[in-house]
Amino acid sequence: MATSRPPHHPELPTHLLFGTATAAYQVEGAAQEDGRGPSIWDIYCRTPGRVARGETGDVACDHYHRHAEDVALLADLGVDLYRFSVSWPRIQPTGRGRPNPEGLAFYDRLVDGLLAAGIDPVLTLYHWDLPQALEDEGGWRVRDTAHRFGEYTAIVAERLGDRVDRWITLNEPFCSAFVGHAVGRHAPGTREGRGALAAAHHLLLAHGTAVGALRAADVGEVGITLNPDHLVPATGSEADHAAVERARTLHNRTWFDPLFTGAYPDNEKEVWGELADASFRVEGDLDTIGRPLDFLGVNFYRPIKLRDAPHTEPDPARRTAVDIGVEQVPYEEVRHTTMGWPVVPESFTELLVDLDRRYPGLPPILITENGSAEPDVPDADGRVHDTDRVDYLRDHLAALGRAIKAGVDVRGYFVWSLLDNFEWAFGYDRRFGLVRVDYDRLDRHPKDSFHWYRDYLTQHRSRRSREAGA
Incomplete structure (x- = not known):
């Protein structure tokens, strides 16, 4: 699809709300303070060879202590919404039992600060930091974790439901199930077959259980965030097209079909063979999983090009859930x-x-x-002239506008991320933030992209006001 360079500030419908986002383990720090228990990421980071340079989220951006400073940055940026996640082990240190009052009090302070600044909070209940005590009991591989998640959800909803109007149950369950339990590049860092597929199902069940708890608490809008991939065949061959369809089930259909069609993918046996064991599914699960939602969160960064390839493990019984006979092909000339x-x-x-x-x-x-x-190298004055990030955001906002014109119902857009932060297995050398964080001093320094986005939001609000007054 050939497109011309969009204008410096692409115009999108004025009803669209704008924000930015973070996740608890990536920014909060205070990993051992005020009663927080260990998560699977605390343990994963301490396993030699798992995370670059042995880095951890123990301090991260110290958002736990500096949240007021970060809310002031959000207010300066001019966003409508701020998406953050709650740390489950900060609320229930072992994933069960009575809530930790200090943990709940932190999110009270954060939500109250956002509302006082005129920013609506968007709360994600699970962004990958499962309490380690639950992992020790089987984690997402076992059904009980879904029930524990429902209890945790009810606790958070009771405390914050009077002030938070938008709730996200899970962030990218694909990564939790498959990157964590089959690729092994995320916590808990295992390479499994049936275990990863069981984790996928129980994450969906946890989502449905949480939706039930949120509806019972009457908290407002409820959704889930998925990271569907745009999958492109490397060639026009029948084999490469078939490879893309297998990958579509792994990446997209495993989640979308149960959530939005009331059925499991019809090609599971073809994709996973002997691993496609449904023993962990129980009658009625699809009804729980498919409870109606108010919105769908979509995370997007890049497309994936694929070709047909031999399985890396010849024994079907020993394959991981991601060994489905496909291979990624690099994009050239971009x-x-x-x-x-x-x-x-x-x-x-x-x-x-x-x-x-x-x-x-x-x-x-x-x-x-x-x-x-982006590389984000500061100049002599400490400024980051992140032209490539500005280009990326502008071009993707223009692409979003084309999708809306084609009839896609989009209501909001969040930049990842407000702050440079702990980028999982990459540690701290991958920077996504609109704001540079000096990890030695923990100072915040808005980048050129921050100022560009602020200008964009100012123009968008001005257009919104003019239309409202017309």
Whole structure:
């Protein structure tokens, strides 16, 4: 899809709300303060060879102590919304039992600060930091964890439901199930077959259980955030197209089909063979999983190009859940971010339009993450002139506008991320923030992209006000 360079500030519908986002383990720090228990990421980070340079989220951006400073940055930025996650082990140190009052009090302070600044909070209940005590009992591989998640959800909803109007149950369960339990590059860091598929199912069940708890608490709008991938065949061959369809089930259909069609993917046996064991599924689970939602969160960064390839493990019984006979092919002649991800803005349009066509009746969409990691080298005055990030955001906002014009119902957009932060297995050398964090002093320094986004939001609000007054 050939596109011309969009204007410096692409115009999007004035009803669209804008924000930015963070996640608890990536920014909060205070990992051993005020009663917080260990999460799977605390343990994973301490396993030699797992995280670059042995770095951890123990301090991260120290958002736990500096949240007022960060809320002031959000107010200066001029966002409508701020998406953050609650740390489950900060609320229930072992994942069960009575809540930790200090943990709940922190989120009280954060939510009250946001509302006082005129910013609506968007709360994510789970952004990958499972209490380690639950992992020791089987984690997402076992059904009980879904029930524990429902109890945790009820605790948070009771405390914050009077002030938070938008709730996200899970962030990117694909990563929790498959990157964590099959690739092994995220916590808990295992390479499993059936275990990863069981984790996928129990994450969906936890989502449905949480939706029930949130509806019972009458908290407002409820959704889930997925990271569907735009998958492109490397060639026009039948084999490469078949490879893409297998990958579509792994990346997208495993989540979208149970949530929005009331069925499991019809090609599971073809994709996973002997691993496609449904013994962990119980009658009635689809009814719980498919409870109606008010919105769908979509995270998008880059497309993936694939070709057919032999299985890496010849024994089907020993394959991991991601060994489905496909291989990723690099994009050529496009810019790549420091994550190694290709920058192809038109694929953002194509993904959203494709989802809209495949799943008629999807709830309204929030783009809950979109952004880029860049080198971000400060100049002599400490300023970061992140032109590539500005280009990325502008081009993807323009691509979003084309999807909306094609009929996709999008209601909001969040830049990932407000702050440079702990980027999981990469540690601290991948920077996504609109604000640079000096990890030695923990000072915050807005980048050029911060100022660009602020100018964009100022113009957007001005157009919104003019239309409201017309």
